[in-house]
Amino acid sequence: MLSKSAPPGSGRNRGKGVTLAVIAATQLMVVLDATIVNIALPHIQDALKFSTTDLSWVINAYTLTFGGLLLLGGRAGDILGRRRVFITGVLLFGLASLLGGFAANGSMLLAARALQGIGGAICSPTAFALIATNFKEGPERNRAFGVFSAVAGSGAAIGLLAGGVLTEYLNWRWVFFVNVPIAALIAWAAPRYINESERHAGTFDLPGALASTLGVVSLVYGFIHAADPKAGWGNGVTIGSFAVGVVLLAAFVVIEQRTAQPITPLRLLRDRNRTGGLLMMLCLAAAMFGIFFYVTLFVQRVLGYSALKAGVAFLPISVAIIVAAQIASAFQARIGPKPFMAGGAVLVTVGLGWLTQTSVDSSYALGVLGPTVTFGLGMGLIFVPVMLMAVAGVPAHETGAASGLLNSVQQIGGSVGLSILTTVFARAATSEGAHQQPDFLAHAGPAELQYAQQHQSFPPGSRWADEVLTQAVSHAFVVGVAFAVVALLTALFVVRAKPGDLPAEAPAGMAI
Structure with a gap:
């Protein structure tokens, strides 16, 4: 131990409710940012002139850096002090x-997303760890973990609604601007209501x-x-x-095998069940x-939904995930994880x-409600047993690394999967565009022909553009079925x- 920092007035015994609110607000801000931007994507595409393939980088730039550096962020909190690192991250x-809200072009937005x-x-990892620092072990800490997990689990749904409201009534830039006052308030409140943690000797696996x-x-x-033709x-x-x-x-594998304090302990992958669970999460996140x-x-371009209506349209999938997760949580100890994992994978495939x-x-x-609710x-059904499997049999001091590994796999798997689907989408769009071209040339009006000549694509909102988008999306999901x-x-x-091989519940902070 290098030092112990908890100076008077730093937050000790000064309103545990406010302390929890500050920590939970941070997790909510980070989690919902993964979905709040999705609803604004068509508007971002129009404003900054993204192609559909390049548009996927608006998601990937965030998830790749977030998932790739998540374990390093948790390690930084242990070594430098969790509150200090927490404030820096916020x-x-x-x-x-x-910067993202003021982005004048695509490159600036992608850089801002990577920085986010x-x-x-x-x-994010220090927010979870600060609960252990600021709440006593027992009922008090358990209640705090419960609130934290509920906020993390609802973040996706809140993000969809918030993205719809902000885009509909203000504009797409506010899905970024909304974070600025929240981050400033959290950074102001943290040193006043959150205690600093002990600092431990260690090294960074940079x-x-x-x-x-x-x-x-x-x-x-x-x-x-x-995917570029x-x-x-x-x-x-x-x-x-x-x-x-x-x-x-x-x-990376060589580095992890040789370093004394690896960011990802590879020995965690020696367990067959854990590795299987991680592989499932990789595929399903994709x-x-x-x-x-x-x-x-699809819902905004083809069905013509507004941003707000699109956000509401996605709520059933979040509800389906939460309901099924509660069922799996209640019965997995009695039935065992395998029926839920296999049954869930069947529903996802369907x-x-x-x-x-x-x-x-x-x-x-x-076209949307039926398949997405089935998927959800x-x-x-799969989330709970996979989360439990990630930490089953792991020593207490490595539980954070195990849960962080699962979260990282989820983010990275999503990025890799989305890039593969985008490749298939682009190829299918090119093929379908060539198929639609004769009909377009035969029936398009002068303005439509002029637009196509200038932009090398069918006019947005036309039946030809809708047909290309829809057919390409359906082809992309063939790869999803393979996953x-x-x-x-x-x-x-x-x-x-x-049955009985897994712990009764997963550590808080492993968010759905």
């Missing part, structure tokens, strides 16, 4: 949000964090670059991106990120398969956990 998140991810990776994050970024860039799979940049990604990830991204475009049948004539009930029920099938096979043939 301020960085607020600054990045301000770094800020989130710094403050090489491991950079190798893993940059390796995944290279792979994602390779997939998205391959002018590039393709044989392009030198595409091949080089994949090669760099593989080399960096191989280097499909889930695709749903939020592409179905958002939901994604249903989405492949989406057409330009699909209604909300059959499946995900909810779900891998998850199902993993549940059936890799996972061997039986």
